[in-house]
Amino acid sequence: MEAEVKEFIVRDLWSITAIIILTYVFTGFLYIVGSAFGGSSGSLSTSSNIDPFAYRAVGSSIVVLSMMILSAMGQYIYSSILSGRLEALLASPISLSAVLVVTAIPMMIFGLSIFMATAAPAIYIALSKYGVITAIESIAIIAIGMIPLFVLGFLLSIAIAKLGSPVILNLSQAFIFTFSGALYPLIILPELLRLLPLSLPTYYIAEALRGLISSESQSLALGGVPRLLIVTLAYGSIGSILYRRFSRSIRGGVAA
Amino acid sequence: MVLLRSTILRSFSADLWRGVLVNFRGVDPWVEMISSPIWVLGLVLAIASQNPSILRDPITVKDICWSIVVFSMISDKLWIVGHMLDREKRSGVLENILVSNIPLSIHTLSPIIVSMLWSLASLGIILITVFPILGVNPAPIDPVLTAIGYILSDIVAAGIAMLYAPAVIKLRRPWIFTTFFQFTLPLISGIIPQSYVPPEIRGVIALNPLSYPVEILRRGATGSSYIDVQIGEAFMISIAGIAILYMIGMLSLIIARRMIIKRGV
């Protein structure tokens, strides 16, 4: 496992660096265009006092991370079917769930590193304002938050495998991007559409993080962490039910 | 000469026919197209969140929407036209194209038209979905000027992508550069008011051939003016920009073909 992670990182170091830089480019794009139209002193949130750039850094890094996980997990089963790897996995003594977990672990390490690099402004605020524990808590929030993201990616993967085409990947990434609840406050959305971010884990990750670093209190603030844990449990339960159904159906026959 | 011209025309029409079939056949392309307005909505809201009160100003929101339409147009060109040769190299098609006598420059022209059709279809969907959701009237102030500006912008953006295409084949991870340009090129193409831009960047915007058709598009669509230039002047600069861009683009593709043949596909 250690060797795989090492090889993964060395081989893809340029890609990792690029993703970090591009996330800042994206954040900068939003900040520049937003400032050009709305002024640089505009307040991003009606309910918290947070530096706009840090707000955007948190939002952008959550969105980039989500889209990366969706893309990687979403194509996993479909590409395994096409390449014949799934049949080899099913025939092996290792369970499919073990394989999925083992695949997810390097991605989680990778994702955490990317998050720390891309949300550095926010983590710096947490560190300087409240100390190491709060900074560590912010990283722990993203680590917990990745679990429902992986489940979401897995659900997408099943859908793509059933449809036999990865076309809905772009559509789902557009959906996550727009309705993540991480890039802007919910209040900006038309009322009818506000339910959408509430169904996605990205909203709760963003709320937990922003609540943590914008709190006026110096004591350990839990903010949106309890809600994030509930969402994680809910997604985990849905994921395990669907996984059991899926693994039964896939052993019934793998269609290329 | 007549035979050469008829072969080129025939090849061009074959590529156009092929491009339309490949990019518009079946359900998949339409599902992809539905994602365009969702991306646009997300970007507009993320931008507006800098100062949410501007969402109550339909003129500003309309300006932002058209800026993102231009962003979307540039993205389409970079990914569809810019990566065309790379896609064909990976699928083995490029070898078959090289072994025929069709020049790469002609082969690239028809995907430009196809990508313009794609952007136009996306624009239609955006106008009837995103604009009403945000409470904005999609009707442009001057439809003729808007159409002229849109078409010229699309042609220039495609020309820039055509210049980029030969580089994409050589890069190991072209998606990195394309994503970078996707966000930076619109910023220097007049999508934000010049008053916000530092003087050095204003110089870059003035030199960018894409800035002028975008200005024509904006004045027609919203009546706003971001660059200090007369419409007639902007039009002439756009035409000159197109001529220069495409000449350089064709030349770069001729050179690219020679380099590919020297080093191998």
Add this chain to the structure above:
Amino acid sequence: MLAVDARDLIKRYVTKRRRGLFGGEKVVIEALKGVSFSFEKGSIFGLLGPNGAGKTTTVKILATILLPDGGDAYIEGFSVTKEAHRVREILGVVFSADRGFYARLTGLENLIYYGMLYGLSGFDARRKAEELLDLVDLGDSRHRLYEEYSLGMRARLALAKALIHDPSVVILDEPTIGLDPVSSRRIREILKKLSREGKSIMITTHNMWEAEILCNYVAVIMSGRIVASGSPEDLRKRYGGQRYVEIEVLDPPDDLRVGDFEVVRNDGEIAVLRTRSSEDIASSIEKALLEARSLGLRIASIRVREPSLEDVFVEVVGNPTKI
């Protein structure tokens, strides 16, 4: 007239061998080191060699999509370096059996497209495409998308595409690799038919048996050089070694020994015995039969095993694991 005349082709690739995260050194790979061969119009020529020998590089140079660093080649008298335009008009190429087409177009649409690229009108391209699809037994699948085609179907479509502009010379790079026996046989039949019609064919392969039954003339390439060339018959005589007489006997004893015979196999039910044959095959066979009968062996069959092109290849290339 020569269909293809390659003279001293040289090709070098410069690549980078990576070391760690940032380091790397330039490496020059000499893919071709002076390759020369030729064959007559209307014949079928085979370029044989192991993986990495330089077959595909040679094909790409002949196809005018790769410039040699030295030497030149002529396709029916036209230089691939100086008259590439003319070469492309008379040359059809199959680079890969399973790539090179648009997945979302049907087989028919793909062929019409390529036909029009070669200057055919839409009408002519369609007519020719329909004809070729029937020739390669894809008539019933003409309206199916390329992405739905099996490997065998893709290989046949690739051959049809190479013929769309009625070239006089056709080059195929490993046309039957990965195909089932039925598809492979069909492709070989089509190539033989094309050769009878006067087209010049060149194939690259490392399937010796296929080269043996198809080619009038072969060359063996190894590490960028031609190491042997001639007709299959010539090569067998020069490099293939001896003929053998082989006898199959039933119910052999465990300790079977027969004169000069080598026991190739003995599983208790059937044994195969082999001895070198002299120039006079009839007397070698007679001698073998007499020896076997004198020991009371029950003879099931007798055959003369000729040296094969595979024997030639192994002898010339030197290491069978390289194939």
